[in-house]
Amino acid sequence: MLLQLSAAELGELVVARDGSVRLPLTELLVEQHAKVKGRPAGQGDIASWNNSIPVVVRALLDRGLSEVEVQVEVDLPHTNSAVDLLLCGRHPGTGTDSYVAVELKQVRHATVDPRCPIAVDLGFGDEKNKLHPVRQIQCYCEFMKRYLPHLREDTVQLTGVVLLHNARDADVEALFDLPESDHGSLYTLDDLDRFQQVLTSRLAPASGKRAAHALEESRRDPLPKxxxxxxxxxxxxxxxxxxxxxxxxxxxxxxxxxxxxxxxxxxxxxxxxxxxxHGSPGEPxxxxxxxxxxxxxxxxxxxxxxxxxxxxxxxxxxxxxxxxxxxxxxxxxxxxxxxxxxxxxxxxxxxxxxxxxxxxxxxxxxxxxxxxxxxxxxxxxxxxxxxxxxPKERRDDxxxxxxxxxxxxxxxxxxxxxxxxxxxxxxxxxxxxxxxxxxxxxxxxxxxxKGTFRSGGSRQYQHWVRQLLGLDTSDPVAWQPDGRMTLTVADSPEQMERFIRERGLEGATARITAGFCWPWNAPEGEHLLDDVQIGEWRRPWNVKPEHSVPGAPRSALWSTDPRGIGQIGCVYTAQTFEYDWNGVIIGPDLLFRDGKFRVNRDASCDPAFRGQTDDATVARCIRNAYHVLLTRGVVGTVVYAVDPATHNALRRLIPGSIGMQHFDRAQPKLTAEGPQLPPAYRKRRG
Structure with a gap:
């Protein structure tokens, strides 16, 4: 969330100042966006803040709802999607917490794709269909009700609306063909009176601070893997x-x-x-x-x-x-x-x-x-x-x-x-x-x-990983904590393992993976070999696909079987899967030199790189492998690099660390210091 103020407080910020194109509210949101998200706001966001939010604020004030709390850019749990405005107050009939989710669009014209009733051209000139705004807000409401138990307490507690304040009914007529519901109804410039009636039917002229606080403090149900x-x-x-x-x-x-x-x-x-x-006869x-x-x-x-x-x-x-x-x-x-x-x-x-x-x-x-x-x-x-x-006869195919x-x-x-x-x-x-x-x-x-349902919904983290590994056009940059994804550095593999195991004991899913820089031997009898060796620390890879070992999951189930926390996973067993906490050991096949990562193919033990495979292909595969490993975490990622220079570089780029803290006067435990744990992470209760 970028900002929360009452309608009365926002009313003072939507009054234009002489000589300024932007409203005071817009300037405040531009500043907040840079602070919260770590990047400048886009022109579309700025235009919406300047032109659309004032329409809703004035509607609230016109209806005597000055004490309603208005939350701007409210993140959906576990994703990078956000509701433009969430109005928090009391229901005029029951006095219970009541919420109105508002999706704002500045469109003036819209057409529906004949192939699909929810694919629409909103007239932005990019020739790309967007999701129908009514279906968009309906899904946002459903998503919030699914993952925020506080919104499931009353069936009428949450409603959703779309406001096209620049459009006339006739210019977006096709959008009205989609059935509306309590979680999604459409209003235009011609319907502002009806839009205000929705506000008064859902919000009383009373303080919305209690409702806003209750939602902010409510538990987030975990996102399914x-x-x-x-x-x-x-x-x-x-x-x-x-x-x-x-x-x-x-x-x-x-x-x-x-x-x-x-x-x-x-x-x-x-x-x-x-x-x-469906095509003319004879013309499939x-x-x-x-x-x-x-x-x-x-x-x-x-x-x-x-x-x-x-x-x-x-x-x-x-x-x-x-x-x-x-x-x-x-x-x-x-x-x-x-x-x-x-x-x-x-x-x-x-x-x-x-x-x-x-x-x-x-x-x-x-x-x-x-x-x-x-x-x-x-x-x-x-x-x-x-x-x-x-078969031999088909090998040349x-x-x-x-x-x-x-x-x-x-x-x-x-x-x-x-x-x-x-x-x-x-x-x-x-x-x-x-x-x-x-x-x-x-x-x-x-x-x-383009959405992100992993890494706490942090699109910023996904982009940072690509930059770090040289998969993007820009060089590696320091990680700017965004409150969604926890990223830390471990000082040793022992410290990483202890941290990951503690998260597992708390009920979270947690795994350690590593680059393919150590041999992967078959088990000896009923025992896995400690192939991954870093100093005095030794642990086995996950079980090879063609083998089985008592007490350890089969290779295919390493990511999902709780016993997998006892072995180190490789990219072939981790790809596709996800877990709450992700430990990644960067081996000597990826070295940080002269401001960027460079691939050292001689350190790889992956049999796929034997033979005449050229250096460029090997480099692509190794970078992609670490891209996979670094993006498995839903809540947080802990990294450690075997090469000292590389580890020091990670220390410079990542401010988060693992340290000792006390909780509720209990014994000290390893925790991720630095950024506050994102709301997606909650200790599961028995």
Missing amino acids: VTDVARYESVTNGGLTLLDEQLLAFNLIMRHLEKTAISSGVEEGLFHDSSVG ERKRVYILRGGPGSGKSAVALELQRELRHHHHRVAVLASGSHAYTETLREIMIGTARQGQVSNKRRAANRLYRYFNSFADAPPDSVEVLICDEAHRVRRSSTDRWT DRPQASELIRAAKVPIFLLDDHQSIRPDEVGTADYLKELAERSGCSVEVIDL
């Missing part, structure tokens, strides 16, 4: 609350799938619209390929699993989810098998193996034999599907693996991060897939997922 989402899909059939680009992508794809179902004779369902053409529509591109924690896997759930439970259609990750695929299979009733395990296992598959299992699939193929972790698509087990996936599916969907390919033969990028699909005669739609 990827595996939690998969369990919901398998066990409870519960849906997710998708936001912004997530929901837009989901609905565009579902709309297209509904259209293909109708044209192929399948019974029409939720998204049927008879006004949308080109196959459409969807590419969803997003950074770590942008919700790619959530979209994939929600698509699969929606198709299965509401449309009775099967979507196969494929991946190049052994850990991810086997974990999803294990979750599904775990739901089997007595005597049905073998049937459930066969179903899981059909539903969750690997990229290389489609080499011989007939064309269009899979109705919907969701390719998650598509940055791990390889040049070809041939390997050492491929140079057909791209992505071509096999596109050919096998009626509707192929790829989800990827351009900076997460970690092996030399992994070629999955949005540009590569787009070019390949278009050469195959397909139409392609690329959708960018």
Whole structure:
């Protein structure tokens, strides 16, 4: 949140000063934005603060609601999304806490995309569809109610509105076709009286400080991990609350799938619209390929699993989810098998193996034999599907693996991060897939997922990691704490391990990972070898995929089994997954020299880099591997570098440290000093 003041206090700040283009409120918010978020405010934000907020403030004052508390730019829990205004007060009928979430838009004209009723062009001139503002505020309200228990105490406690104060009804007429609800209604310049009536129906002329304080102090329920989402899909059939680009992508794809179902004779369902053409007879529509591109924690896997759930439970259609990750695929299979009733395990296992598959299992699939193929972790698509087990007569087949996936599916969907390919033969990028699909005669739609549902919702942290590793155009910079993500440096691997284990004992999920700079040996009998050695400190890697060891989880389950805290994870077992606290050991394959990180391939023990792999490819893979490792944490990340010069550089760049503090007169414990722990972290109660 950038600012909280009463409507009366804001009223004094929305009076223009002579000779100044910006209102005093705008100047204050510009200053607050730089202080809270660590970067300058954008021109769009500044324009909204200067032009839109005063409309709401004056409406409150005109209705005698001067004591209502107004919160500006209220962060949604665990994400980088924010509600423009949250009005906090008392309900005029019950006297209980009451809240109005307001989404402000300066648009004057808007049109709806005929392919999808919630994709709209808001007239900004960028030719990019946005999520329908009513659906946007509806989802924001649903998200707040899901993760803020205080807002679930009363069904009428929270309402949501969209205010287009520059637009006339006639100029945004198409937006009114979307059904409104208590969590989302639309008002324009022609509806300001009705907008004010909503305010008086939800807010009494009384102080809103109690309501504002109660919400600020309320508990935040934890955000589900990827595996939690998969369990919901398998066990409870519960849906997710998708936001912004997530929901837009989901609905565009579902709309297209509904259209293909109708044209192929399948019974029409939720998204049927008879006004949308389905192609002339004899002129089949080109196959459409969807590419969803997003950074770590942008919700790619959530979209994939929600698509699969929606198709299965509401449309009775099967979507196969494929991946190049052994850990991810086997974990999803294990979750599904775990739901089997007595005597049905073998049937459930066969179903899981059909539903969750690997990229290389489609080499011989007939064309269009899979109705919907969701390719998650598509940055791990390889040049070809041939390997050492491929029959001799097919080893010279140079057909791209992505071509096999596109050919096998009626509707192929790829989800990827351009900076997460970690092996030399992994070629999955949005540009590569787009070019390949278009050469195959397909139409392609690329959708960018810009949200952040990891790292405390800190987009700043995601950008900082790319800068640190040289994956961005700018050089590394010092970390500016943003109150969302906790980033600290450990003085030794022993200190890191103690800190991580303490977080685990408190009920948080916590793991340590490391760069692939130590041998990964097979176990000796029933014991793992302590391969990772730093001075006197020694710990084993996670179990190799082809082995099992008593007391330790299988490789595929290292990230999700509580026993995984006892081993060091590598990038191949950590990728895709997330945990509350993330310890990362930077090995000697990545050295900080002359102001930036440089790759030392000679220190890597990854067998993927043997042979004739060129230096540039190895450097790309190692940087991407650390990009994966550094972005697994939901709440916080602790780093340690083996190389002394590199560790000192991290000390200069990261102000946070691990230290000893007392809590409630208890014995001292290791804690993350510096930035206050973000609200996403709460000790779980038994």
